[in-house]
Amino acid sequence: MSIDLDHIRQVFDEADCLFTREQVDSAIEHMAADISETLAEKNPLVFAVMNGGLVFAGKLLTHLHFPLESSYMHATRYRNTTRGGELDWKVPPAQDLKDRHVLIVDDILDEGHTLSAIVEHCKAAGAAEVLTAVLVDKKHDRKAHPGQKCDFTGLICEDRYIFGSGMDYQGYWRNAPGIYALKGH
Ligand SMILES: O=P(O)(O)OC[C@H]1O[C@H](OP(=O)(O)OP(=O)(O)O)[C@H](O)[C@@H]1O
Numbered sequence: 001m002s003i004d005l006d007h008i009r010q011v012f013d014e015a016d017c018l019f020t021r022e023q024v025d026s027a028i029e030h031m032a033a034d035i036s037e038t039l040a041e042k043n044p045l046v047f048a049v050m051n052g053g054l055v056f057a058g059k060l061l062t063h064l065h066f067p068l069e070s071s072y073m074h075a076t077r078y079r080n081t082t083r084g085g086e087l088d089w090k091v092p093p094a095q096d097l098k099d100r101h102v103l104i105v106d107d108i109l110d111e112g113h114t115l116s117a118i119v120e121h122c123k124a125a126g127a128a129e130v131l132t133a134v135l136v137d138k139k140h141d142r143k144a145h146p147g148q149k150c151d152f153t154g155l156i157c158e159d160r161y162i163f164g165s166g167m168d169y170q171g172y173w174r175n176a177p178g179i180y181a182l183k184g185h
């Protein structure tokens with residue numbers, strides 16, 4: 001399928017900036033301080049959830065000044081579309097999670113199905129503790145579990161389709177430095 005790059009550029013030009021790069025970076029620094037308080041002595045295993053968690057995890061890791069191991073897992077529900085479906089495990093965690101303190105780092109808590117499934121997977125694999133960190137929590141009443149929250153949350157956004165800071169629009173604009181909302185969504 002050929003992609004219309006003029007459309008991709010137009011989407012960025014017409015989007016609303018919800019958070020600037022500076023606001024995103026400041027939220028990540030605050031989260032890093034909270035995460036450090038909780039996990040500095042726990043020798044944690046920190047997982048980025050691909051693809052969306054890549055940018056946030058990369059920035060966050062450089063603010064964590066204590067011994068940790070970092071890795072990735074790849075689970076997806078949206079496959080470059082704007083609506084969620086079944087969870088599809090591309091790459092489950094490769095490490096032995098038994099008795100480990102695990103931190104899952106992802107870009108967004110939307111309906112929460114993705115993180116719920118990942119947390120259950122890690123618990124079933126024997127982790128001592130599974131904590132979650134997301135850059136953005138989307139505000140609406142469609143969470144998989146009513147009142148569902150992550151252990152560490154950077155920003156709260158309105159109920160619109162967003163991209164930037166790791167989040168995509170049709171596979172593009174994960175590289176945009178702030179957080180943007182699609183026009184009309
Ligand atoms: O809370 P939920 O409604 O389950 O949605 C959140 C998930 O959706 C996105 O992943 P996606 O499946 O789009 O894959 P990607 O990370 O490769 O963009 C995002 O990165 C989260 O992992």
Ligand SMILES: Nc1nc2[nH]cnc2c(=O)[nH]1
Pocket residue numbers: 078108110111160161162163167168169
């Ligand atoms: N890019 C992107 N991915 C998502 N996954 C779940 N919600 C969203 C969203 O608003 N934007």
